[in-house]
C-alpha cells in the first residue's frame with residue numbers, strides 16, 4: 235500500500251513537472267499571438283519589444299536574407315546590390331524610414347516591395363516585427379543591434 239502510494243506520488247510529480255515545463259511556452263505563444271492580432275487590426279506600433287534574444291534572432295535572419303542587399307551596416311551597400319546595380323535605401327540615414335509606420339515596414343518585409351523579394355513565411359510574425367526594429371536600429375546612435383551587453 236505504501237509502495238503504491240509512492241508510485242502514485244512519483245507519477246503525479248512527473249506529470250506536474252512536465253506540465254510546468256510546457257505551460258509557460260504555450261501561454262506565452264497564446265498571449266503574444268493575441269497581441270499581434272489585436273494590434274495589427276488597429277494600425278499600429280510594433281507589438282514586439284526588443285530583447286537581447288529577439289535582436290540576436292533578427293540579426294541572424296538579417297544576415298542570411300537581407301544583408302546581401304541592405305548591407306551588414308544597413309547602408310544599402312550589400313554585395314548583391316552592388317553586383318546587380320540595385321539602389322537600396324540607406325537605413326543609417328534617419329530620414330529613410332522616419333515617415334513610414336511600423337506596419338508599412340512589416341508589410342514590405344513580409345510581402346516584398348519593388349525589387350525587394352518577399353520574406354513571406356520564412357520568418358514568423360514576431361521575427362518580422364523584430365526585423366522592423368532591427369532595420370530602424372541602424373539609424374539610431376546607440377545601435378541596440380550591437381549593444382547586447384545583457385547576458
Ligand code: HEC
Pocket residue numbers: 295296299300301302303304314320321322323334338339342343347348349350351353365366369
Ligand atoms: C534583392 C535585394 C533585397 C533583399 C534581399 C532585401 N531587400 Fe529590403 N529593400 C530592397 C529594395 C530595392 C528596397 C526599396 C524598395 C522600394 O521602395 O521600391 C527595399 C526596401 C526595404 C525596406 C523599406 C520598405 C518600405 O516600406 O519603404 C525595408 C524595411 C526592408 N527593405 C527590409 C528588408 C529586410 C528586413 C530584408 C530581409 C528579410 C530585406 N529587406 C531584403 C532590396 C532588398
